[in-house]
Amino acid sequence: MEAVRTRDLEFLDDLLGGEFTLTTGRPGNEVRGRQEDLNITGERYEIDAFEFEELEGIEHGAVVRSRYSQRGRMAEAATRPS
Numbered sequence: 001m002e003a004v005r006t007r008d009l010e011f012l013d014d015l016l017g018g019e020f021t022l023t024t025g026r027p028g029n030e031v032r033g034r035q036e037d038l039n040i041t042g043e044r045y046e047i048d049a050f051e052f053e054e055l056e057g058i059e060h061g062a063v064v065r066s067r068y069s070q071r072g073r074m075a076e077a078a079t080r081p082s
Contacts, residue, residue: 001047001050001052001068001070003015004041004045004047005050007041007042009038009042012038012041013038016037016038017034018034019034020033020034021033021034040074043075044074044075044076045074045075046072046073046074046075047070047071047072048070048071049070049071049072050068050069050070050071050072051069051070052066052067052068053066053067053068053069054066054067
């Protein structure tokens, strides 16, 4: 999450596998694939503070379940003039 906070996209690109999926609580966009998550992280997602309250590796570390809290914001997607 520190790489997300600092928008270290090179690190995240190396870290996240092609099958990466993020499940969020954000209505209307609960699940994001790898490329969509990288795009949002680079352009719209700002984190001021975060904390992992629980972290559990499942299936030989391939799946991680966590309880996580953060303070931040997501800017609206930029619209292009037509």
